[in-house]
């Protein structure tokens with residue numbers, strides 16, 4: 001990519017992120033922006049100024065060497081100084097000031113971009129710092145969409161449904177992924193974040209994985225079969241959590257006689273059986289898999305299913321190859337405010353035949369969030385390193401709510417196994433060794 005192309009790409013990604021931020025914070029009134037809709041989430045006005053503050057910190061100060069614009073506000077927007085539940089009590093910038101701060105930072109960043117070279121320092125190499133900031137803002141766009149989903153009140157967001165799948169009706173329920181080594185992670189993708197690095201060889205035993213994410217219809221069968229009331233399907237920790245939290249269906253589902261309804265962005269409707277289920281925690285996904293006689297895939301299995309090309313033996317950037325995601329291959333970027341029916345996006349299929357690995361819903365894996373061998377924190381420990389450990393589970397593949405810039409075959413997300421507010425579902429797997437031995 002030439003320097004001019006890279007500059008244009010960066011400007012486009014930053015503008016796209018800001019457009020979505022503007023929409024998500026412009027469609028509710030001032031009271032809604034400053035309100036805390038859930039102790040799990042920041043007020044929207046916090047996200048608004050936090051993305052600007054990170055952009056100022058990394059691009060204007062670190063890359064550009066500029067002085068802080070408002071050093072006194074830095075601690076307010078440092079995610080590690082104040083937990084989300086405390087943020088409404090802080091003297092946050094009011095919405096108008098948060099907007100003009102963001103606008104001013106962005107203007108200066110675009111000036112800086114004009115004169116930036118993309119070499120000479122690790123932050124500038126390949127435009128990394130700019131790419132990191134574009135990814136950061138779209139990640140917060142997803143966070144803000146989660147806040148919108150939690151928010152009570154009249155609907156303010158709407159989108160057309162995703163296109164119906166063309167050939168979903170005759171897909172095999174599962175596909176085979178061969179055993180053997182493959183290259184996991186990356187050392188070369190310029191905008192990959194620290195936890196995706198470095199590339200390393202991982203051996204995976206042969207396995208089968210679901211062709212699509214588990215659907216609402218299949219999940220309703222688990223519920224109807226008493227899955228929530230049978231400790232056989234749950235780990236000890238999962239059963240304890242199911243009891244304590246009173247889990248009996250995905251978050252946002254409700255019962256209407258014999259039918260299931262779900263509420264999304266303020267509207268209640270019948271569940272769509274063919275749609276991937278979401279708003280289930282890791283414990284629910286794990287219990288469903290056991291009920292189905294299967295298990296969650298490991299993170300390495302997920303990545304091998306998504307990226308490994310058995311013809312060349314090489315690992316792809318995306319299931320379909322190296323091209324950036326577009327609307328024909330994946331449901332990303334809040335274009336539609338729901339996952340597409342299972343079996344959609346044949347053009348986005350992986351070599352193994354699995355579909356919708358990228359986009360639609362984040363997919364829980366069985367794996368803890370751990371560093372790859374040779375990991376080094378970059379450019380700050382608080383992005384990934386402080387979260388490594390067994391208390392977080394890895395999610396893969398991105399959801400309909402995240403933009404392509406923060407979604408690729410190597411991208412890793414993580415959360416606590418009890419969390420359900422995120423746009424997460426799952427697919428199941430089983431080992432093939434028994435058959436081939």
Ligand code: AVJ
Nearest residue numbers: 136139140143383412413414
């Ligand atoms: C990678 C989604 C877990 O939202 O906590 C945003 C992304 N990091 N700002 C989060 C992130 C810093 C992060 N997740």
Ligand code: FE
Nearest residue numbers: 050079136140
């Ligand atoms: Fe952040």
